[in-house]
Amino acid sequence: MSFGVPKHMSLESGEGIFLVGDTYSVLLSSEETSGKLGMVEVLVPAEAGPPPHTHLNEDECFILMEGNLQVTAGHDEYEVSQGGVVYIPRGTSHKYRNLSDTEPAKMIALFTPAGMERMFREIGKPGIRGQLAPPVDFADVEAMGNVAQKYGFTFD
Template sequence: MHIPAGQGRAVWLNGDVYSVKIGHEESAGSLAVLEASVPPGGGPPLHDHRHEDEAFYLLEGELEIHADGETYQVKAGDFVFVPRGTVHGFRNTGLHTAKQLLLFTPGGFERFFLEAGKHAVAGVNIPPFDPADNPQAMQVAEKYGSYQV
């Protein structure tokens, strides 16, 4: 399987854009990989995943990642692993958009992004986070075993 650069099912969620590179269907359930573009100030609230481990590999920019009571100042090339059940979240504290790969094992959590997000449109700016979207996103997250704290 080959997914060219800039391709993959893409959605806007919480002011960020997430592109699914591979999901549970394509990986026989073993893996999901998403590319995330996170503008300054962007990132999800603290949450956990009951069914998946999550890993972050930062490609560009800088992020502040919180995991299990620790705070990491992450730069391009850094990797962070978060075991399932660990409270975590991230925020772009820099001046420029950060790009990262999110890896979930097993696969399946990509369905949260696809269901809770809005279809991303090429050439259109990412809409800012709208708190009115949060209740629906939280319901979808709980459906897939993720809980905001």
């Protein structure tokens, strides 16, 4: 049985992906963790964030590295600042929004089990870690809707 191998990611490494105005950088993939954990750095532009959605297959945890986010999970709402952590169990509707009107927010998103990072790779465009993505492309939004069932999430 394989449990994966140790892995180190530097600040310069990570596969950057531009999708829906955000930059997703895959730090740990399901292939590297034997499906146990996916880790993605997310750069969220000012006043941006996804609509309410629910992951049906994985739990998600956000660790805010820079900025301030408003996170809604179920019926709870949190204002999260640098260093804050939010855990969202699978099946819980959630959304987040960058509270700054000028600066991006940066967070680490953990998915367990892994697999959601495959969706970013499948429908996103090659990007650069730490670089802001182009503005929202509504073709990306449509593409997300088209793969929602495959990756086990719904828009609420």
